[in-house]
Amino acid sequence: MDYGLQALKLVLGLLILTLTLRLLGKQNMAQMTPYDLVYIIVFGGILDSIFYDDKIGIFPFIFSALVWSISIYVIETLVKKFHIFRVFFRGTPDHIIETGKINLKLFDKNNLEFEQLRIVLREKGIFSLREVKDIYLEPDGQFSIIKYSNHKLEPTSSINLEKAEVTPNFLLIDEGEIELSVLKYIGKSEEWLKNEMNILGINDITTVVYCEWSDTNGFYYKTYNDCINQKRKGNIN
Template identity: 30%
Template sequence: MKVDTSLYVSIGVKLTVALIGLLIMTRLLGKKEISQLTAFDFVSSLMLSELVGNTIYDDNIHLSHLLFALIIWTLLALGLEKFIARFPRLSRYAAGTPDLIIRAGVIDFNAMKRNNLDFAQLGMLLRENNIFSLREVAYALFETNGSISVLLQKDPEKISGNAEDHQGTVSLPAYIIENGSINEDTLKRLGRDRSWVEQLLQLSGITHHERVLFAEWSDSSGLYYQLKETNKA
């Protein structure tokens, strides 16, 4: 029985090209670890793997077709990343936004239900951050990649009794401006509006929020910001 070596060579070449192409695409998109992938990135990677898998074992699809598919997909993904970076508000729709699970030391059970979290999962996520007691946590954000970020209480050993009696001891910083764009979702969470942001900026001598690269607000520390680079004569 004669073995068709050309088929094996074709599969081997396609696999090699696909692997190299996927590595290049991953580096171009800046994703260095699986933990950095959002839900959107994960779905995108599944679609790409399906595309590559269907081309490898199909004799009617040549290497040039695979290269074309990889190039087009990479350009589309890069274009989308750049577009989302230009308009930060779109990023929150495409990749989602972190959700506050613990706010000022108080668990938001509705937020837990929104994210399909139970107390066993919350405890596991906290232990991954070397936190073994809820009294240590001032704020906890459930990130879009499924991890949790924690801001600790100042003196957790002094905290006891009702969690609601210890609110306000630690303030969670929040981005109110990103790349010149006011973050409406953050303002809504803070109970503020655009006029409040404009007043803050005017107090710092800034007349237009478009000049601000980022601005961070903390109830305990106030405004912290950086202006965009300007061309110097």
């Protein structure tokens, strides 16, 4: 192995990568998209395939790295100047919950699950979907959440709501299917859930796309008819 050649390749690779990042601008590092990850992975592949091959001299290495950098710079310039390129390479936010209505088509598009969304909400200090007015899934995979400004508890069952402490919130129905393991964990039965849903006017569990419950706040649920762009299983349209 020619250690001098490898060292030179490494230094040049670092310089070219630094130059490319400088040309793209510092703000891009805080706004990484799937496309950004792709060109970083591609550059890593270039380094991996060339770096350890002594048969590939320094000039072919420089040529490959420069073509990669110039291509990325041209694409980023087009993205800044033309909306069509911006949408294609950067993507647009998906409005997955709009004024409290769940957009099931966008849930499918992004392979989202309700429990996954609940984890995101809990990380942001939100423990019930009833508090959420709008959610945007940004191109970088982050969630932007707008809460109802004057959220008030609306009783939806006969559960006693005058308790001093807030209790945990549980997902009991997920896309028309009862979460039996959750019911077992909270010490409730399937019959109890069906009876409570009957009280709320729901006679067919498969029409419910989402149902959460807590001992403090009672039930909060959405049927498929409450959703936008119904596309998932259990669609009753």
